[in-house]
Amino acid sequence: MIDIANVSKRYGNKVAVEDLNLAIPDGELFAFLGPNGAGKTTTIKMLCGLLFPTTGTVRVGGFDVTTHGDESRKLVSYVPDQPFLYEKLTGREFLQFTADLYAMDPDHAKERMERVRQQFHLDEFLDTLTERYSHGMRQRTVFAAALLHEPKLLIADEPTVGLDPKSIRELKVLLRQLAKGGTTVFLSTHTLDIAQELADRVGVIHNGRLIACDTVDGLRKKANSDGTLEDVFMKITEESPSLEPGAEAMG
Ligand SMILES: Nc1ncnc2c1ncn2[C@@H]1O[C@H](COP(=O)(O)OP(=O)(O)OP(=O)(O)O)[C@@H](O)[C@H]1O
Structure with a gap:
């Protein structure tokens, strides 16, 4: 459903996303994590066709968002953090x-x-x-x-913030049901326990680079930690040498 290949995005001299490669199949519930300013919103805006990559290609459902924006946008719904x-x-x-x-x-x-x-x-x-x-x-x-037009890709930015416990529970059930039914769910969040509970895979972006992408268990192994996703996230982002150009991504 999502195919991001060699994507970089610059705002003037500022590199917001650097050489991002990410493929997400139909029906996957993917959690996209990263500290403030890491490049999550920029990536989401490119998936929605609101921004174009400076280099590389972003495809949604096989459609290049730069050249076939009308087709790709029909497949996507975006729920921003401020409804x-x-x-x-x-x-x-x-x-x-x-x-x-x-x-x-x-x-x-x-x-x-x-x-x-x-x-x-x-x-x-x-x-x-x-x-x-x-x-x-x-x-x-x-x-x-x-969800009215039954999108193939649902992107939700911090969907649980400000909701009461019952609504959070219902939303979690809904997101899992959607993924089970074949909708790809791309969740951007700082709420790591939700990501740990729901996600099939987790991607961690830091300073514009994807520094890890795996299941929670896979990330634990790579980080050599048997703690929570929060522990693993802290370890991966603190240890990341991604400030240096050319740093290797984990996963
Ligand atoms: N329009 C813009 N012009 C210049 N720089 C920008 C612009 N939008 C974002 N940036 C910069 O690009 C980088 C990535 O920003 P982005 O909003 O994608 O991060 P984020 O991961 O969504 O952060 P947060 O979790 O704080 O929302 C940041 O350094 C930000 O300051």
Whole structure:
């Protein structure tokens, strides 16, 4: 589903991502970890076709995001860490707007709206202006909109931050179900216990370089640690020589 080959991204003189290679198959739940400023958002924006790589290619579902952006974007949904809604629309109007943006067939859109309404328990507030929503209500509405057109790739940035324990639990179940159903889930997070619990594989980016990419057990072996993902993450990022150009990536 995702094929990132030899990708670098520069902002002027600033190298945000350096020689990134990453392949993620259909139905994988992948956690993308890294300290602040490591290059996670830049990578996500390239996957969404919002930024183009300076060198290298990013493919989603086989489509090059630079040359076939319309095709690749149809496959992707992105849930940012700050859920964005139009304040003067109700949740229902926002879902309808999203269905229209994706040019969904009206009957199919109706069916899908009904499905996500139930799935995300939107009933109590679907006809209220979104300006009155709490963070959790916003997050549920944004997820519902993101899944309306059944994307092949769901990218979620810090999806659990600000949610109550019940909502976090439901979201974890949902993300696993999506992956099981064949949707690729790309999760960017600083919440390492969620990554440890959910991810099939974990990639660690540091100073723009992918310094490790493996299962949690694989990372433990490479880091020579039998601790939590947090222990392993600290060890890998502290030991990483990635500040030096040409440093070897683990994994
Ligand atoms: N528009 C921009 N212009 C210049 N530099 C930028 C721009 N956007 C990001 N950067 C720089 O690129 C690097 C990577 O930033 P990015 O936002 O991708 O990191 P991140 O891993 O998402 O960080 P965080 O966890 O803090 O959100 C940082 O050094 C950042 O300052």
